[in-house]
Amino acid sequence: MTTTFTxxxxxxxxxxxxxxxxxRDGVRLLVARARGPVRHTTFAALPAALRHGDLVVVNTSDTEPAAVDGHRADGTPVTVHVSGPAPDQLHVVELRTPDGHRVTDGAAGEGIALPCGVVATLLTGHPDPRVVSGSRLWRARIPVAGGLRPWLAEVGRPIRYPYVPRPWPLDAYRTVYARAEAEFGSAEMPSAGRPFTPAVLQALHARGIGVARVVLHTGVSSLEAGEAPLPERYRVPEETADAVNATRAAGGRIVAVGTTTTRALETVAAPGGRVRAAAGWTHLVLGPGRPARVVDGLVTGWHEPGASHLSLLEAVAGPRLVTRAYAAALELGYRWHEFGDSCLLLPAQSVRRPG
Structure with missing residues (x-):
């Protein structure tokens, strides 16, 4: 990652x-193209920034009420963030103080008392099971009669960080196209899609721009600077793979909404850019050693310095365009994080190779 800023x-x-x-679609939208000046508009104008024949791909993963208050053995209050499932009927969790800061002294074997008599037991660090103390993430056992998700629906709330001082209802953390599924969804909202509204989706259709759907269930977003993204569950349906391949064959652009959508599409992209339908766990890390193969443009929010998301942005748009966009956003006071403003990155379209 080469983009640096404060x-x-x-x-x-x-x-x-x-x-x-x-x-929702009234937030600011910065449009950065490989050629020409940066443009400033609102998200409602996204369709006008794209072309007839483009394909916008969104992530329909729903947001879970994944934060639960509890107490450690000594009575200290703690908040447990449920990041998602792990093998062997376990879950990945993160411990936070009530005011949102990391808990750094968790230990394997520790029990956390949660509502309704539930006790979460920390087992091993995650992703490295050899870590037995001080891990940021833990593999934990959370035995709940009737299942974890109904319990979270009753006692949980959306994850929030110190820059959001007040709680907001779960609907504030859902995209308009989110779809609840049988499996555990995202610990945090795939926030690049938050500014979409029915009016924006209708305007895309009216302009001859397609919309396709993938699923990628994302975990907690609180990665440390320089920490690689962890494996995540994804699904690219056959109809989406067909739409992507047909769009590319016709010369249209594939515009991914968010780093989650990009990761899902690139996971199933062959070296020539052709994609296939698939589902499972993705371990893909996009960056200098693995540039984008199929994604031509990216709708995104604004990410923190050192975040792995920036390497993904550069893998799609190149360091120069990303740096130019971030410099303009900082100069003009764009807002960061899930309730903030948006960016559309449109690098020069690569030469198509047979997929």
Missing amino acids: VPPELSASEPPEVRGLA
Whole structure:
């Protein structure tokens, strides 16, 4: 990752834009193309920034109420963030203080008392099971009669971080196209898609721009600087693979909404860019050694310095365009994080090779 910058604290969006009197699609949109100046508009104008024949691909993973309050053995209050499932009927969790800071002294074997008599037991560090103390993430056993998700629906709430001082309902953390599924969804909202509204989707259709869907269930977003993304569950349906391949064959662009959608599509992309339908766990890490094969453009929010997401952005758009976009966003006070503003990165379209 080559893009370096500092985000002033006042640029962290601390509440949904609706609280500021804006519609979801009223947030700012920075459009950065490989050729020409950076443009500033609103998200409602996204369809006008794309072309007839393009394909927009969204992630329909739903957001879980994945934060639960509990107590450690000495009575200290703690918040457990349920990141998602792990093998052997276990779950990956993160421990936070009630004001949102990392707990750094968790230990294997520790029990966390949770609502309704549930006790979560930390077993091993994650992703390295050899870690037995101080891990950021843990593989944990959370035995709940009737299943984890109904229990979370009763006692959980959306995950939030210190830059969001007030709680907001789960609907504030859902995209308009999210679909609840039988399996555990995302620990946090795939937030690049939050500004979409039915009006934006209708305008895309009217302009001859297709919309296709994938699923990637994302875990907690609180990765440390330089930490690689962890394996995540994904699904690319056959109809989406067909739409992507047909769009590419006709010369249209594949515009992914968010790093999650990009990871799912690139997981199933052959070296020539042709994609196939598939589902499972993705371990793909995009970066200098593995540039994008199929994604031509990216709708994204704004990421913290050192985040692995920036390497993914550069794998799609190149360091120069990403650096130019971030410099312009900082200069003009764009807002960061899940309730913040948006960016559309449109690098020069690569020469198509047979897929």
